[in-house]
Amino acid sequence: MPNLALELGEQSVALGVKSAYGEPLDVDGIAxxxxxxxxxxxxxxxxxxxxxxxxxxxxxxxxxxxxxxEGLRFEPNLVTLLAVAVPFVWVTGRALVRIIRALKK
Incomplete structure (x- = not known):
């Protein structure tokens, strides 16, 4: 049997940027x-x-x-933005509470 791990690794290298950026689409004259x-x-x-x-x-x-x-602009996916922002805000709030308590002592 050929080395399966090497073959899979070679195929994943080919994906690279193509997996992160999709093919450009034209939607109602907007790229x-x-x-x-x-x-x-x-x-x-x-x-x-x-x-x-x-x-x-x-x-x-x-x-x-x-x-x-007008030019090129990035528009975020709001669901993903919320999924990242909510835990970030929670952790930041917890950290601020602990810092404030430490400063009061």
Missing amino acids: VTPVAITWSGFGAGSDGERDGGGGGGVAIPVGVYVRRE
């Missing part, structure tokens, strides 16, 4: 390019008698680049 955060992992193994391998990946849409007559 739109989707943007995502992506990561993937692959693995393979053998115990002498059996071989196996697998992989997986995740893509989180973060927004689109929109090209209009």
Whole structure:
């Protein structure tokens, strides 16, 4: 059996930027390019008698680049922005409470 891990690694290198930036689309005369955060992992193994391998990946849409007559502009995905902002605000608030309590003592 050929080395499955090396073959999967070579295929994932080919994805690179293509997995984070989608193909530009033309929507009603406006050029739109989707943007995502992506990561993937692959693995393979053998115990002498059996071989196996697998992989997986995740893509989180973060927004689109929109090209209009006025120029290029990034428009974020509001759902992803909220999913990141809510925990960030919570952690920041907890940190500020602890800092204020420490300063009062």
